[in-house]
Amino acid sequence: MPQDSVHININSGGVEKNTFDAIVIGSGISGGWAAKELCDKGLKTLIVERGRDVVHLKDYPTATKAPWDFPHRGREKLSVLDENPVVKKCYAFSEATEHFFVKDKEHPYIQEKPFDWIRGYQVGGKSLLWARQTQRWSRYDFEGPARDGFAVDWPIRYQDLAPWYSHVESFAGISGNRDGVDTLPDGEFLPAWEMNCVEKEISNRIMAHYKDRHVVQGRCAHLTKPNPIHLQQGRNQCQARSLCERGCPFGGYFSSNSSTVQWAQKTGRLTLKTNAVVHSVIYDDKKGKATGVRIIDADTKKATEYFANIIFVNAACLNSNLILLNSVSSRFPNGLGNDNGLLGKYVAFHNYRGSVSASYDGPMDKYYYGRRPTQPMMPNFRNVTKQETDFLRGYMVFFGAGRGRGRAADDGSEIGASYKEAISEVGDWGVHAIMQGETIPKESNHVRLSSDKKDAWGIPQLVVSVDYDDNDEKSFKDFLQQASEMLDKAGCKNINQGDSKQAPGLDIHEMGGVRMGRDPKTSLLNGWNQFHNCKNVFVTDGACMTSTSTQNPSLTFMALTARAASYAAEELKKGNL
Numbered sequence: 001m002p003q004d005s006v007h008i009n010i011n012s013g014g015v016e017k018n019t020f021d022a023i024v025i026g027s028g029i030s031g032g033w034a035a036k037e038l039c040d041k042g043l044k045t046l047i048v049e050r051g052r053d054v055v056h057l058k059d060y061p062t063a064t065k066a067p068w069d070f071p072h073r074g075r076e077k078l079s080v081l082d083e084n085p086v087v088k089k090c091y092a093f094s095e096a097t098e099h100f101f102v103k104d105k106e107h108p109y110i111q112e113k114p115f116d117w118i119r120g121y122q123v124g125g126k127s128l129l130w131a132r133q134t135q136r137w138s139r140y141d142f143e144g145p146a147r148d149g150f151a152v153d154w155p156i157r158y159q160d161l162a163p164w165y166s167h168v169e170s171f172a173g174i175s176g177n178r179d180g181v182d183t184l185p186d187g188e189f190l191p192a193w194e195m196n197c198v199e200k201e202i203s204n205r206i207m208a209h210y211k212d213r214h215v216v217q218g219r220c221a222h223l224t225k226p227n228p229i230h231l232q233q234g235r236n237q238c239q240a241r242s243l244c245e246r247g248c249p250f251g252g253y254f255s256s257n258s259s260t261v262q263w264a265q266k267t268g269r270l271t272l273k274t275n276a277v278v279h280s281v282i283y284d285d286k287k288g289k290a291t292g293v294r295i296i297d298a299d300t301k302k303a304t305e306y307f308a309n310i311i312f313v314n315a316a317c318l319n320s321n322l323i324l325l326n327s328v329s330s331r332f333p334n335g336l337g338n339d340n341g342l343l344g345k346y347v348a349f350h351n352y353r354g355s356v357s358a359s360y361d362g363p364m365d366k367y368y369y370g371r372r373p374t375q376p377m378m379p380n381f382r383n384v385t386k387q388e389t390d391f392l393r394g395y396m397v398f399f400g401a402g403r404g405r406g407r408a409a410d411d412g413s414e415i416g417a418s419y420k421e422a423i424s425e426v427g428d429w430g431v432h433a434i435m436q437g438e439t440i441p442k443e444s445n446h447v448r449l450s451s452d453k454k455d456a457w458g459i460p461q462l463v464v465s466v467d468y469d470d471n472d473e474k475s476f477k478d479f480l481q482q483a484s485e486m487l488d489k490a491g492c493k494n495i496n497q498g499d500s501k502q503a504p505g506l507d508i509h510e511m512g513g514v515r516m517g518r519d520p521k522t523s524l525l526n527g528w529n530q531f532h533n534c535k536n537v538f539v540t541d542g543a544c545m546t547s548t549s550t551q552n553p554s555l556t557f558m559a560l561t562a563r564a565a566s567y568a569a570e571e572l573k574k575g576n577l
Helices: 029-040 078-083 139-148 158-172 197-209 228-232 260-266 317-325 416-423 470-489 554-573
Strands: 019-025 045-048 270-273 276-284 289-297 302-313 345-348 354-360 395-405 426-438 446-454 460-465 493-499 511-513 534-539
Touching: 019 029, 019 289, 019 554, 029 045, 029 260, 029 302, 029 554, 045 260, 045 302, 139 158, 158 554, 197 395, 197 426, 197 470, 260 270, 276 302, 276 317, 289 534, 302 317, 302 554, 317 345, 317 446, 317 460, 317 511, 345 446, 354 470, 395 470, 426 470, 470 493, 534 554
Parallel strands: 019 045, 019 302, 045 270, 302 534
Antiparallel strands: 276 289, 289 302, 345 511, 354 426, 354 493, 395 426, 446 460
């Protein structure tokens, strides 16, 4: 829809009515945390969310449905798959979850290079859909760019974030063991899920053979044994149903909906504005700071402005880049804070292409119980303290073991008792391993605004130009070789290597474009996630990341957000913002 179709009715309701202490753009994992912390600090806070409201418990329509309750038993219709060539690739997209995903036709973007952009536009964002794996970054991850000479130096170190990791872990609820591995720091943990018997055997054999490699049980945002703080949130124990992406009626996993947004609402200081598509951040040249945000009503297309002293941009990585690039003024003609021309550049992601599968002659008289929401993992062992290979950085390895179930003959010859017996058989043990590889941020991997194509709200579409490079290929091949060797040493048979050939984006771990750093010439944000040249605007979602590490990023987003929000509230009270 052309921009002239948007109804201009600025400041509807009056400036005073639309003025808050703080505005948070987005209600996903980082936006929810920003709102919680700001409200806890006494600030009158507005969340602007471009999607619809999703209320915990009330708006999980498929959470308790059985397979036979769906018209197609949970499988998506062919017509829906045909209309959604990108989103259908996501593991969590199905007939049971499609209402939480952005549809390809409704929100187009331009793939200059193949990039699968998975989005969830609703209160809670993708926190309803994430895989919930949560690991702290180590000191080696924050020191990596300075040591290895890529990207720019992080303006913070692990010790700066450690107390904030503890803060968010305690509130969100993270299960795990205290493993004493310096490449994967311990945290504030609930009891861990247990490895099954084969996973324990394989782990012990790998660690006996490789003294520098550690296999630990996966850490995840699930309440194995709720503490009082979780019960105060109205959440309870995870039931190991493995239906998480439908929304959890138990609040067993962490989401903005079940946790931070509800908590902020209970303070009485949160206002939630839904169906509010953010057009731009407003910058006042005379005041020398940002004063608010302009939104377009998703339904009426009417434009309205909201004002605040503090603005947190948490629209998820690529959308945060889009909003900031579209936030132009006479002071910032190329996007908010973009004096150095780096806004939208140095976007990175995680490389998931590699996989290895095998069989294992495990105990045939043993099985396992429940649908555990995590699996064993091995923190990065490549180039940790010094450069040791012909590629930079490394990868984390996830692996698991399981047994297949029996099945009846395809010809339908088995019925009654023979059918029941056939499907009750338990198959052999199988093992799988996947990589989560660090990619190196580079200037050519970028996003920018389209010069001629706009969306339904008159906002330029995003052009995404992000790809793998030679470093990613080398890391991928090293994983295949090392994982195959490790499984062989552990006694696995029939080892097969795989390449998913998936495009960047399907990892759903995009990071960068508004990176943190020490020097305003080479970065956009300082060590408190503030723009170097616009101190009252903070970016704490994936867009702020200087590098990607090999660990999952969401816990770090949470910790960075809580730290920055606490700092912002203190600075506001001091009169510095």
